[in-house]
Structures are given as C-alpha cells and as structure tokens.
Amino acid sequence: MRIVLISLLTLSAAFAQNTINMKKCELLEISPYTKLFSCHKIDYLVEYKIEVDLSEADSIKKITMITPTSQTVIKTGK
Numbered sequence: 903m904r905i906v907l908i909s910l911l912t913l914s915a916a917f918a919q920n921t922i923n924m925k926k927c928e929l930l931e932i933s934p935y936t937k938l939f940s941c942h943k944i945d946y947l948v949e950y951k952i953e954v955d956l957s958e959a960d961s962i963k964k965i966t967m968i969t970p971t972s973q974t975v976i977k978t979g980k
Contacts (some may be wrong), residue, residue, distance in 0.1 A: 905944060908922075923972075926941065927939060927940065927941040927942075928941075934950075935949060935950045935951075936948070936949050936950070937950075943969065943970060944967060944969055945968040946966070946967055946968070946976075947964075947965070947966040947968060948962060948964075948965050949962070949963045949966075950962060950963055950964075951963045959961075962979055963979045964977065964978050964979060965977040
C-alpha cells in the first residue's frame with residue numbers, strides 16, 4: 903500500500919512540473935492591429951484585419967508561432 907501511495911505522489915509531482923501554467927503568459931500590444939502573446943518560450947504574433955467584414959466570424963488576419971529556432975504560420979485569413 904505504501905508503494906502505491908509513494909508512486910502516486912511521485913507521478914503527481916512530476917505531472918505538476920510538466921503542466922503549463924497560464925499565469926506566466928504575457929501580452930504585448932504592438933499596435934491596434936498586432937498583438938504578441940508570450941507563453942513558455944513560445945510567442946504567438948497575432949495580426950488583425952484593418953478593415954473588418956461584419957459577415958466574417960473573426961477579424962484575425964494571421965497567427966504566427968515563434969520559437970527560438972523557427973517560426974510557423976498557424977492560421978491565415980482570407
């Protein structure tokens with residue numbers, strides 16, 4: 903019984919260190935149409951459309967994920 907309890911405590915401690923803590927994220931508003939979200943060594947550059955069409959659901963033009971080694975476009979708008 904003690905072995906099971908110790909293994910559960912060890913697993914929960916290891917899991918707690920690997921989970922993402924959203925409280926450490928930061929938001930930087932570069933312009934009214936550009937924002938930079940930074941979370942755990944990954945940055946997300948979100949570009950908004952200047953002219954918003956009310957028939958569309960969102961006003962996001964492009965989302966780019968930036969890591970220390972690469973950058974990848976996640977979403978591009980129409």
